[in-house]
Amino acid sequence: MRTRSFLACVVAAALAALPAAAETPRGLIRGTGDLGIVIERANGGVVVVDTTTQTRLYAVDQLGDLSHASAVFSRDGRHAYVFGRDGGLSKVDLLRGEVAKRVVQAGNSIGGAISQDGRIVAVANYDPGGVRLFDADTLAPVSEIAARDAGGNRSKVVGLVDAPDDKLVFALYDAGEIWVADIADPARPTVVRHRGVGQLPYDGILSPNGRHYVAGLFGEDGVALLDLWQPGAGVRRILDGYGRGQEPLPVYKMPHLEGWASSGELGFIPAVGRHEVLVVSLTAWTELGRIPLLGQPVFAVARPDGRQVWVNFAHPHNDAVQVIDVPTRSIVATLRPGRAVLHVEFTPRGEQAWLSVRDADRVDVYDTRRLQRIAEISARKPSGIFFTARAGRIGY
């Protein structure tokens, strides 16, 4: 009994000491280009991190339900906008380490985007289905795009991204449509609808240069492609055989389309339900080949220079990360960080890869040249990792 309570005390003391020991003064004058956040999924908070020192700075809590949470950044890199599953939209001040604003804007939401000029934050909602626009400064509501199908029914919205020339692009899950909204006047958005793009688009991604929008289809094989430089040409179907119809294995987890890597002319796309990544031409939009993997991939993320692609996996292989060498299209390393590697984020110039290892309550930092772990950071059930360099990228 004594031993047990002694152990319990040691554990409790260790847990209590952990954040305090790592605490950093808040509100310092410092640059924001090397900051980021790690979502603490179970805890409903984020940890603010520094990629130069590879350390945690401080925790910011009380952000609601952060299962499946994502984030975008203000154009100055000071604030993160965190999208919770419960419809919560939180504006986190990375320098002061506090919640600057918070609204619960819908009953159920699935990510968001920030407009090209940084003035508007948009949220993709399931309930009620549509996109709501907020002032990025105050989080005051600005307008709503109700995502109604031809019959007038609201649809869940997925795959919401910003695009050049004041655009937002998103897919209507229930309606099978892709919409391009012009929010130059955010109080009165105008929309171009692309109907009949395929059944049950479940996610969407923009190519790094902002030209091509691709939506995965849960309801059928193939993927829907829209060329934003030629919107009049409409949506076309590519990669027949990519979707869910043909897989011989049960699908443990739909791959996130945000994880599609691109490396020059080549895209590396997690196959659905298969132990493979597809190599795709990003000009012809055809499959060029497949690379065998040790499990079902979830994210395939290219190092910013495109020389490597890092892949994580669905259960039961989610303790591993495989690294693909792009020139040879071969696996050059199989890392075993620990149970439930949920996310991979590179520093903007690619020298570090950060991996969240959920079940170890840890984020690992790897040197991407040597493929060695160089630092570890404590975080409670970490999931998504987002660095401020995203503020300067298109399509997040």
Place this chain on the structure above:
Amino acid sequence: MRTRSFLACVVAAALAALPAAAETPRGLIRGTGDLGIVIERANGGVVVVDTTTQTRLYAVDQLGDLSHASAVFSRDGRHAYVFGRDGGLSKVDLLRGEVAKRVVQAGNSIGGAISQDGRIVAVANYDPGGVRLFDADTLAPVSEIAARDAGGNRSKVVGLVDAPDDKLVFALYDAGEIWVADIADPARPTVVRHRGVGQLPYDGILSPNGRHYVAGLFGEDGVALLDLWQPGAGVRRILDGYGRGQEPLPVYKMPHLEGWASSGELGFIPAVGRHEVLVVSLTAWTELGRIPLLGQPVFAVARPDGRQVWVNFAHPHNDAVQVIDVPTRSIVATLRPGRAVLHVEFTPRGEQAWLSVRDADRVDVYDTRRLQRIAEISARKPSGIFFTARAGRIGY
């Protein structure tokens, strides 16, 4: 006499009032992702600017000879490293608006780079020829790469860039060589030399993904290309006919290679001495066509999404900027900001283009969608414009 002294007083008061009226408090807690600097060429200083409010914040002076100056940024975006022509290396604190450190490290220099990990600032020197490495924090000297040819003579160094996996790449003007230095141990750099790449390489650029290094050759037609993914394949000659040998017009100004735009598969390269921009395949490295322009181009810069390319010109056409629409490869606008448009810099997501209009003592900010001027900022003889988003890019 009274009138004259009254006028003189008014002018003096106006000049004195200009910086004071525009002055912003220094040392505020704020993000750095939307900051940048404008080189004040005649004045030996920089103006710190904010791209969100499109305003100048404050001037930082006493940086020496800033003719042909350039800059890179610390990985946190707080500091600019400004490379002067006189060998001066200045570390400017953008938040406090002051010179944090300054060294005069050589007699004559031509730009520099910051290592992938942000720890080392490197300067390309003419006199004595070579590359010197400095601690990015303290500016203390770390090591030197003496750029000696096969006969042991030092060469001027040009086209210095950072590259992935701890590399620096640069060209030896006098020796006709391209060197790739590994600075993982910055005190003891190791070098791979590529000899006989062509006569008088005068500048070099890295492709946006950090894979291809291209050096312009002043001494002959054509351009030298090194694929850093296949260094064993050596340097090859491309674009015969690009160089100086065939131009029927006098060359008023050699185009800056930093200005080569790339847009997906296509590169847009200022022709030397001709009123044209070359359209080049960035996979086959062959010329695909030419677009006629109103004068000799200096910079051709792609909007970050690659949809537009903006071109400025040598004297006597340096009052103009032409905008190329990439899908149609046609000129869609000819802007006339004023005499001596020296530089074009886009905000990282491309909604704004900033142009320095030297003889008007003004920087103009354009909305790139509408091709309209939306703001102007006073600056004394502005030349280069550099935004902190460069901190997250490869090859600057």
